Amino acid sequence: MASDQTRSAILAAAERLYADRGFGDVTLRDIVAEADVNLAAVNYHFGSKDELIAELFVTRSIATNRERLRELKAAEEQGGGRAPIEVILRALVGPTLRGCLGPENQRSTAARFMIRASIESVPPIRRIKNREIDHLRKFANAMRRALPERSDEEIYWGLHFALAMAHHTIRESERLTKLSDGRCDLDDVDAIIERVVSVAATALTAGKATGKAPARVAVR
Amino acid sequence: MASDQTRSAILAAAERLYADRGFGDVTLRDIVAEADVNLAAVNYHFGSKDELIAELFVTRSIATNRERLRELKAAEEQGGGRAPIEVILRALVGPTLRGCLGPENQRSTAARFMIRASIESVPPIRRIKNREIDHLRKFANAMRRALPERSDEEIYWGLHFALAMAHHTIRESERLTKLSDGRCDLDDVDAIIERVVSVAATALTAGKATGKAPARVAVR
DNA sequence: TTGCAATTCAAACAGTTGTATGAAACTATC
DNA sequence: GATAGTTTCATACAACTGTTTGAATTGCAA
Numbered sequence: 001m002a003s004d005q006t007r008s009a010i011l012a013a014a015e016r017l018y019a020d021r022g023f024g025d026v027t028l029r030d031i032v033a034e035a036d037v038n039l040a041a042v043n044y045h046f047g048s049k050d051e052l053i054a055e056l057f058v059t060r061s062i063a064t065n066r067e068r069l070r071e072l073k074a075a076e077e078q079g080g081g082r083a084p085i086e087v088i089l090r091a092l093v094g095p096t097l098r099g100c101l102g103p104e105n106q107r108s109t110a111a112r113f114m115i116r117a118s119i120e121s122v123p124p125i126r127r128i129k130n131r132e133i134d135h136l137r138k139f140a141n142a143m144r145r146a147l148p149e150r151s152d153e154e155i156y157w158g159l160h161f162a163l164a165m166a167h168h169t170i171r172e173s174e175r176l177t178k179l180s181d182g183r184c185d186l187d188d189v190d191a192i193i194e195r196v197v198s199v200a201a202t203a204l205t206a207g208k209a210t211g212k213a214p215a216r217v218a219v220r
Numbered sequence: 221m222a223s224d225q226t227r228s229a230i231l232a233a234a235e236r237l238y239a240d241r242g243f244g245d246v247t248l249r250d251i252v253a254e255a256d257v258n259l260a261a262v263n264y265h266f267g268s269k270d271e272l273i274a275e276l277f278v279t280r281s282i283a284t285n286r287e288r289l290r291e292l293k294a295a296e297e298q299g300g301g302r303a304p305i306e307v308i309l310r311a312l313v314g315p316t317l318r319g320c321l322g323p324e325n326q327r328s329t330a331a332r333f334m335i336r337a338s339i340e341s342v343p344p345i346r347r348i349k350n351r352e353i354d355h356l357r358k359f360a361n362a363m364r365r366a367l368p369e370r371s372d373e374e375i376y377w378g379l380h381f382a383l384a385m386a387h388h389t390i391r392e393s394e395r396l397t398k399l400s401d402g403r404c405d406l407d408d409v410d411a412i413i414e415r416v417v418s419v420a421a422t423a424l425t426a427g428k429a430t431g432k433a434p435a436r437v438a439v440r
Numbered sequence: 441t442t443g444c445a446a447t448t449c450a451a452a453c454a455g456t457t458g459t460a461t462g463a464a465a466c467t468a469t470c
Numbered sequence: 471g472a473t474a475g476t477t478t479c480a481t482a483c484a485a486c487t488g489t490t491t492g493a494a495t496t497g498c499a500a
Contacts, residue, residue, distance in 0.1 A: 006447080024343065028488065038449050043489060045447095119341060123244065133399050140399070156400035160392070161385050161419060168384030179353050179360070180376035199381060202426055203419040226477080248458065258479050263459060265477095 007045045009035040012109075015056055019112035023053070023122045050124040057125045060099075060114055065135055067095040072142055085146040085204060089197045092139050092159070093166040097196070100170045103187045118170050136163075147204060154204065162200035169196070227265045229255040232329075235276055239332035243273070243342045270344040277345045280319075280334055285355050287315040292362055305366040305424060309417045312359050312379070313386040317416070320390045323407045338390050356383075367424060374424065382420035389416070 013035035017026045028049055032039050046052040071091035075083035100111050100118070117125050136159065143155050150158075169176070173186045185191065233255035237246045248269055252259050266272040291311035295303035320331050320338070337345050356379065363375050370378075389396070393406045405411065 027486075029486090038447095039488095040449070040490080041447085049488060121339060121341070130395070133395065136399055153400065153403045156396065156404050157415060160389070160396050160399075160404070163392075164384045164388030165381050168388055169380070172380070172383075175350070175353065176376065176380050179356055179380075180373065183373045184376050184380070195377060199419065199423040202422055206422055206426075247456080249456090258477095259458095259481095260460080260479070261477085269458065 015113045054124040064095045101189045158204035165196045235333045274344040308362045321409045378424035385416045
């Protein structure tokens, strides 16, 4: 068998199993059985189990990040170097949400894998996420250009909250469906994106641009 | 040694180790060494490792939930059965945020343990979190009373986003500090609470109360 | 075909894990 | 102080883990 047939058989099998059963209880032996290759092949081709997981996650998140930047760049070029805040936020949360949500029965293996990665967060994945800061900084810069009167602190909180809503929706989509008894439609991804974008944009633009936290409401 | 001295020595040691090193690489042998008790004591007193973790988490989250409900009840009684939305939201996210954030060097073991539980999410903890829906429903009901003109869908999304911002801030506090280069002050818990409450309240009250998602911004 | 490198394979390795056991030590009751 | 019930203890268990090894096989170039 050609070398990279084995390689990609392992990748495919691993992604499928991790997506279905989580990182916690999938062993190398499960993976090689599913891929129908020899046990030693994983270490031969990837070095270690962690590097296999890392490669899976890197591949997927590079794709998402590239799409994010593509949308951001397109928007800024169209606006002559300055895009509306809503469009920036949409470029930030859109690719992730579109990649992970949507009708459950038609979610790709990649989507289910990324949901798992978002929920379980094993060490090799955490290491990679920690290197995402430079990527996020590009969005912070774009947001600064869109809202020059806002303080950096406000910009970062807005970025942070936008990611919070997107990731929490991915992580807890099942619970939200149950809690709302189906009233919140988790299948309409575009509506969810607009909802997140709208709330984040409001948070970033509402109130005076003092750079300070909103005054505390006096009731208690 | 009296029976519950061993029990609580195990609980204390386990919480400390899990808080410091995460669930992934703390074994029963680490715990019993730290607690200076026999290996078999864990299974004798708790039945299994998972039940030990579950007991730790249940204890802490019961405390948080009790505090949440106390604040909610107090607010509703003071308002004659109807509390302002900001106060409800503050009762929802305040106890959690106060329990997990604050100056790093003075965070309790319990706080650090809850942060871990929020990041790593092992099976026994996930099982318990899934049973929290009834608890959250009480807040949904209070929010409905506070905003009777809002649709249920809007209420649930608002509740969901409030939790999203609170939990994501706990999970990613370190990254936000790094990303913002220290501009976002993660030590001022009260300011964070007000920020989350303010954004969530705005999301719940802004715009027409049509019960539909905000209209999509036309730029792209 | 020969030679060499890349790949596959079965098997074993070395270590760790949570749990179970049965005897010993302890504690409280009568 | 004997008895019954708890709790502790050292130890073993059984299973599983990721990784390594060295020989066998394959693929390809000369």
